[in-house]
Amino acid sequence: MPRLPAHAVQPGLSPLANVRNLVAVASGKGGVGKSTTAVNLALALAQDGWRAGVLDADIYGPSIPTMLGLSGRPDSPDGKTIEPMRAHGLQAMSIGLLVDADTPMIWRGPMATSALTQLLDSRWDDLDVLVVDLPPGTGDIQLTLAQKIPVAGAVIVTTPQEIATLDARKALRMFEKVNVPVLGLIENMAVHVCSNCGHAEHVFGTGGGERMAAQYGVPLLASLPLDVAIREQSDAGVPIVAAQPASAAAQAYRGAARRLVEALQARPRAGRPIPTSLL
Template identity: 50%
Template sequence: MDQDEIRARLPASIATRVQTAKFKDGVATLVLDAAGLGASGREKLEAAVKDLVGGADAVEEVRVAMIADRAPEPAPRRIIAIGSGKGGVGKSTLTANLAVALARMGRKVGVVDADIYGPSQPTILANKGERPKAEDGKLIPVPSKWGVSVLSMGHLVEPGKAIAWRGPMAGNALGQLIDAHWGDAEVLLVDLPPGTGDVQLSMLQKHKPAGAIIVSTPQDLALIDAQRAANLFETGKIPLIGLVENMAGYACPHCGEISDPFGRGGVEDASEATGIPFLGRIPLAIDIREDSDAGTPTAAQDGPQAEAFAAIARSLSDWLDASSVAEAV
């Protein structure tokens, strides 16, 4: 078995990563370019190669070495939609904190504030009042000190000014925010407005997301609306990455007792009933609200509340790596 025969056992998307391949005494040895893959992605790539090459009759063992010392080709930018069925469930706070947590993990992340009528990302990410520049007819995202670039209608209109647009105008605005100069951002988290209206439909039709995360509080009314949002993505054949339960559990600052004013576990129960993965829960904590208002995202700090966001970010990062390998094979 020579190098060409080894490559022939691999799909083209994986074969392009093979730098060298040798076969001797029943042992196939491959050196792969792992540029652009995280730890989980590298593990899945190695497993796929061993399975495909190891299936040859003459192969007794497959050895794989990973390197990333050549400049990688730009990876396709993937869009992750963060949606909810109703307003006030903490979707914007989750989006910003997931972006910051991913950036702390080394991901290149951008945030699109697609809540055209109620933009809040400029406040949460502390670049309120800044204006994006344009180049070649496209906007240049506004940087933040948290390592996340962002574009929002809040950057394009005067603070406090109402945006009285009909649906098609909102859809066009979304296109300008997404089709911007995002540089090396590998992931765009899109903070969608609540509901299942024109902006969501424009997203599905023109900017097909790689996946979607649904946010809900635990009570039944919120879950009903969240199910509608999930159904919209499923109808559009968008993979549902998982569900997040927000505002779950309030710790009394005086006695430490945990109470559940919105209930607890409803989203996890919905996950079990629908088969949509449960990504985790975020507590109802005044610190998170104060951090958002002050432009100091909780995920940029340390502590149990930051870890709640980080855990969900790790699940999203693993999903991104797994989907990259799945596309490759």
């Protein structure tokens, strides 16, 4: 399969030498399923043949190790940089792999952002796309990512309800202000279909993601279902895209991944990449 070329990032930055495209997955608020979306999106990219990885940038609440069923500690061949761990065809890194599961990260902003840059400097193996799962909100981690780390684009995750899209708008506007293109929106928990009778119910309302996408002129990459299997598989360490690739939910993630790649490919190509050690 051909490789995905590197695409343009913020002015004054160049793509990393070992990561062709870094895509940030963000939300304005917690509880919208951002991490679950990020992991399944990365898995869908890998299933489509791209070399994909996922970086857990939620320093205070890392969940990627649990979702991918990862345990143990990553290796450091040179004693300076860390080898990403691998699961279900993905390269993965998280602060959760370096500390005990019940250890709280009681850090001020500068320490958290320093941890992010060290995690990013892992020994990624020539990735087409690195999906970065950001913490919710628009704080220090997001600002560091936008100002110092070359980002090819961002994906905003929201639920259909108005209170969620209000916060998602803030995340979208933040990326606009720091010259990071928003590649699209993903509307999560859009519809629940009863497993007994087949009745479809819009638990969190309808059309919020579609209205927001139209208002800001960005693509709606997918409207994902509210499906108990998505939660169960994430808790089990085998996300739905890996566990049930033929399911309707997995196919929805696959569609989102393909539209994400299309949005990336519509962007200008990048210049010469730079090594992470120069960040």
